[in-house]
Amino acid sequence: MTALITLKGVNKYYGDYHALRDIDLTINTGEFFSLLGPSGCGKTTLLRTIAGLEDVSDGVVMIGGKDMRGVSANLRPTNMVFQSYAIFPHLSVAENVAFGLRKRTDLNKDDKAKMVEDALAMVGLSGYGKRASHALSGGQRQRVALARALILKPKVLLLDEPLSALDKKMREQMQVELIRLQRHVGITFILVTHDQEEALVMSDRIAVMFEGEIGQLADPETLYRRPNSRRVAEFIGKMNFLRADVLQVGDTIDVDVAGLGRVSVNAEQAPMALHKGAAVAGVRPETLAILFAGETTERKLIDGVVDEVVYYGDMTYYDVRIAGVDQPLNIAMKNLIGRPVLDVGTRTKVVWDERSLVILA
Amino acid sequence: MSLRIYAIAYLVFLYAPIVLLPIFAFNDATIIAFPLSGFTTDWFGELMTNRSLHTAVKNSLFIAVMTAVLSTLLGICAARAGAMYHFPVKAGIMGFIMLPLVLPEIIVAVSLLVVVVQIFDMGLSNWTIIAAHVLICTPFCIAILNGAFQNLDPSLEEAAMDLGESRFSAFRLVTLPLVMPGIISSMLIAFTISLDEFIIAFFLSGTSQTMPVYIWGLMRFPASLPVVMALGTIMVALSIILLTIAELLRRRGMARAGVKDKGGFL
Numbered sequence: 001m002t003a004l005i006t007l008k009g010v011n012k013y014y015g016d017y018h019a020l021r022d023i024d025l026t027i028n029t030g031e032f033f034s035l036l037g038p039s040g041c042g043k044t045t046l047l048r049t050i051a052g053l054e055d056v057s058d059g060v061v062m063i064g065g066k067d068m069r070g071v072s073a074n075l076r077p078t079n080m081v082f083q084s085y086a087i088f089p090h091l092s093v094a095e096n097v098a099f100g101l102r103k104r105t106d107l108n109k110d111d112k113a114k115m116v117e118d119a120l121a122m123v124g125l126s127g128y129g130k131r132a133s134h135a136l137s138g139g140q141r142q143r144v145a146l147a148r149a150l151i152l153k154p155k156v157l158l159l160d161e162p163l164s165a166l167d168k169k170m171r172e173q174m175q176v177e178l179i180r181l182q183r184h185v186g187i188t189f190i191l192v193t194h195d196q197e198e199a200l201v202m203s204d205r206i207a208v209m210f211e212g213e214i215g216q217l218a219d220p221e222t223l224y225r226r227p228n229s230r231r232v233a234e235f236i237g238k239m240n241f242l243r244a245d246v247l248q249v250g251d252t253i254d255v256d257v258a259g260l261g262r263v264s265v266n267a268e269q270a271p272m273a274l275h276k277g278a279a280v281a282g283v284r285p286e287t288l289a290i291l292f293a294g295e296t297t298e299r300k301l302i303d304g305v306v307d308e309v310v311y312y313g314d315m316t317y318y319d320v321r322i323a324g325v326d327q328p329l330n331i332a333m334k335n336l337i338g339r340p341v342l343d344v345g346t347r348t349k350v351v352w353d354e355r356s357l358v359i360l361a
Numbered sequence: 362m363s364l365r366i367y368a369i370a371y372l373v374f375l376y377a378p379i380v381l382l383p384i385f386a387f388n389d390a391t392i393i394a395f396p397l398s399g400f401t402t403d404w405f406g407e408l409m410t411n412r413s414l415h416t417a418v419k420n421s422l423f424i425a426v427m428t429a430v431l432s433t434l435l436g437i438c439a440a441r442a443g444a445m446y447h448f449p450v451k452a453g454i455m456g457f458i459m460l461p462l463v464l465p466e467i468i469v470a471v472s473l474l475v476v477v478v479q480i481f482d483m484g485l486s487n488w489t490i491i492a493a494h495v496l497i498c499t500p501f502c503i504a505i506l507n508g509a510f511q512n513l514d515p516s517l518e519e520a521a522m523d524l525g526e527s528r529f530s531a532f533r534l535v536t537l538p539l540v541m542p543g544i545i546s547s548m549l550i551a552f553t554i555s556l557d558e559f560i561i562a563f564f565l566s567g568t569s570q571t572m573p574v575y576i577w578g579l580m581r582f583p584a585s586l587p588v589v590m591a592l593g594t595i596m597v598a599l600s601i602i603l604l605t606i607a608e609l610l611r612r613r614g615m616a617r618a619g620v621k622d623k624g625g626f627l
Contacts (some may be wrong), residue, residue: 055521073522086520087605096432100524 003048004155004188004248010059012045012212017191019045023059027156027190031184033114034191034199037236043192044083046209047158050190052076055060064155067229080158082348083165084183085141087133094129122181132326139170144193157182159191161235163198188336196236198226208232228271230360233282240288240329244281245358246274255359257281259325260302270359281359285332287356290318291349292339293359299351304329306346316341319349379597386590393586414592417575418552420557424487424571425597428494429548429557434496436502437540443503445509445518455503462500469493470564477565485567499549505550505611509543520601542610549607553600572596 004177005027012020020042027033035043048054048060061068063077079100088096097116101107107115120126123143128136142162145223149157161176163171179202182189194198199206200220207217216223216232227233231243243258252264253274260281291297307328308319316335319328329350333339342348366520389399408414443455461469473493477483513536523529559573566574576592579585 051523053523072528074520074525074527078523080523082516082520084514084516086514087518088517088520088535090535099521103525154522269627 001028001031002029003027003295004064005029006060006278007046007050008060008062010046010049010061011057012042012049013057014056019212020049020056023212023214025187025207025214025217027188029155029188030191030318031178031201032191032204034206035209036193036196036202036206037201037215039194041209042212043194043209044160046158047080047160047190050156051078051080053159068205072274075322077155078154078158079156080160081142081145081149081153081162082239083161085162085165086137087141087144087146087148089134091133092129093125093136096108096133096144097129097147097151099148115151116147118170119151122150122184124177135315139174142166142174146181150181150187154187155189156188159189160238161192161194163193170298171198177282178202191287200236208235210235226268226271226358227282227360230280230282233358237331238285238330239282240285240327242281242283242325244279246276246279246359249274251274253359255279255281255357257357259329260300260352260354263357265354265357265359269355269357273359274359274361282360283329283356285317285330287353288329288331290331290333290342291319291351291353294338297351299353301349304348304350306342306344306348309341311341318342320323320348322350365516375511375534380589384592385587386594390423391584391587404582404587405533405595408591408595411588412573414572417570417572420569421572422563424490425552425555427491428498429552432495432498432502432551433506433544433547435499437544439499439503440506440510441536444513445515455622458503459500461497462504464497466497466558466560469496469562470561473561476562485565487567487569489567490562490564490571494551494555494558497561498554498559501550501554502547503608505547506540506543508611509540513539524548525584543614546607546611549603549610553603555609557596559601595602 003026004017005025007023007025010020010023010025011018016218034235035046037043040312045054048065049056052071052075056069062306068076072359077193088099091099092353094113094116097099098112101112104112116129117126120128123146125140125143125147133141133144140163145162149258162171163174166174175198178189191199191202200223203307205217205219205222206223208215208223210231216228217229218226221231223236227239227281233239233241242260245256247254247256247262252266253270254262254264256262289297292300302322304320306318314335316333318331318333320331331350370580385393385402387402388397389401389403412584439455443451443511448454470493471494472484473489477485477489483489499550517535517539518528518531521535522528526534556574558571559577562571563574563577570578572592576589579589
């Protein structure tokens with residue numbers, strides 16, 4: 001794996017507003033990389049500094065080993081799919097896709113027409129060339145934007161919230177298609193999204209951003225299982241937080257967790273540097289379970305009372321109160337055969353395991 | 362019901378005098394009064410042979426064309442900046458540019474006369490009128506062009522740049538075709554406003570008169586009133602045609618940019 005894009009100490013100010021704070025980042029060739037964060041966290045600004053649509057106030061952006069300072073967007077080996085798709089409304093589909101080829105004097109008309117047709121075929125829009133672009137649906141516009149950017153064979157394709165304007169079904173379909181397309185063309189994709197699920201599904205690596213900083217940079221599994229801060233844990237998926245008291249830090253870490261008692265976890269479960277004293281223990285809803293009648297377990301059990309039931313069809317989410325904890329525990333249960341949906345107020349047993357805990361300062 | 366009567370009375374009051382123009386322009390009598398005496402096109406014929414009128418018309422056309430071009434150029438700059446960029450005290454600046462819209466023309470005329478003659482000690486010419494007309498037309502141009510630019514997705518120009526075009530060719534290839542109907546519409550409006558503007562032209566015209574000033578001069582001679590009526594008829598027709606074209610172009614521009622019409626001047 002070779003580094004394609006390197007950012008060193010990148011800062012961006014808008015007047016007094018500090019939009020990007022000391023961003024250091026390396027993105028590899030052929031990688032599907034995501035910038036994930038809540039709105040206003042600077043992820044789009046970061047993407048635009050890579051595209052050259054935004055100058056950096058301070059720091060270095062390198063693409064393919066070249067310093068991009070002073071290189072404007074039209075001269076960078078990047079192409080972008082805009083959030084609004086930015087399809088030129090006065091041009092046909094084929095004219096839109098061919099727009100970037102205008103400067104290519106080495107190609108004749110037939111070559112260009114062939115390239116346009118190939119690009120449209122790649123995104124599943126064969127034969128749409130003559131259509132007027134304002135007559136396209138949202139999904140089709142997105143495909144045209146993809147074809148228009150990919151026809152130039154950029155080193156990097158930048159995608160700014162490309163799926164946010166689509167409905168849920170279409171979005172899920174396009175997620176799979178984008179992954180397939182990225183593997184097919186082998187180009188580095190950088191995706192900006194606020195949808196944590198989308199980032200988890202699509203990315204090789206994800207940078208989670210908050211207030212202009214990268215909070216955590218990791219592969220999806222690490223990000224989900226070992227978030228390195230409470231805000232990352234809150235942003236990615238659901239997590240129950242329990243008060244915890246760190247008793248001893250060593251090869252293993254001894255913690256007294258509210259409601260669960262004293263446990264010993266290994267160092268991997270503590271991604272942040274811990275000190276003795278107050279901390280929080282995080283546990284994902286699906287790593288807890290309710291022990292239904294007739295089921296057995298060798299794991300630890302704790303008594304609880306069902307406080308809330310949310311039925312999703314394939315899953316049921318229970319809020320279960322346990323002694324010594326203010327917030328009820330959120331527990332996700334698959335609705336397997338023979339499992340009833342419990343009523344509020346049912347006395348039950350919660351199955352838990354210290355291996356699923358994450359201890360955060 | 363009473364509201365309907367009011368509305369009709371209102372419209373009659375507004376437009377009846379204008380309807381009188383063509384009626385008397387074709388009336389075969391020098392006195393402007395009913396009953397009509399007969400049909401004639403003599404008054405229009407007289408227009409064709411009047412030398413000093415032709416000079417006035419030429420002056421007016423020159424001033425109107427220059428005003429249309431200059432105020433539209435300024436309008437494009439202001440509307441684009443207003444739609445695409447954020448800068449300090451933007452609202453204040455935009456407000457100041459739009460101010461001539463509510464400024465009495467006589468104030469513009471008198472103050473410009475003072476500035477040109479007393480302060481700069483320059484002579485009055487067509488160009489002094491053009492300067493003043495640009496001042497009063499630019500707000501109208503901005504109002505029209507704002508519609509064209511604000512409906513434009515700012516990503517469009519960025520996308521063109523991202524696809525290899527320079528900032529200027531991105532504007533030329535993407536923005537310009539999309540706002541062109543707005544530009545033409547703006548030029549037509551500025552042209553129409555300038556063509557029939559009287560007060561400023563009266564104060565600032567040098568040796569050569571504009572058409573409205575010439576017409577005002579004719580009013581002193583009752584015998585020439587039917588000629589004025591004929592000229593007025595032509596100007597009303599021209600204004601209606603130009604404004605209609607301007608509005609049609611504005612609507613087409615809206616449709617081309619793929620947005621819902623939010624109402625315009627007409």
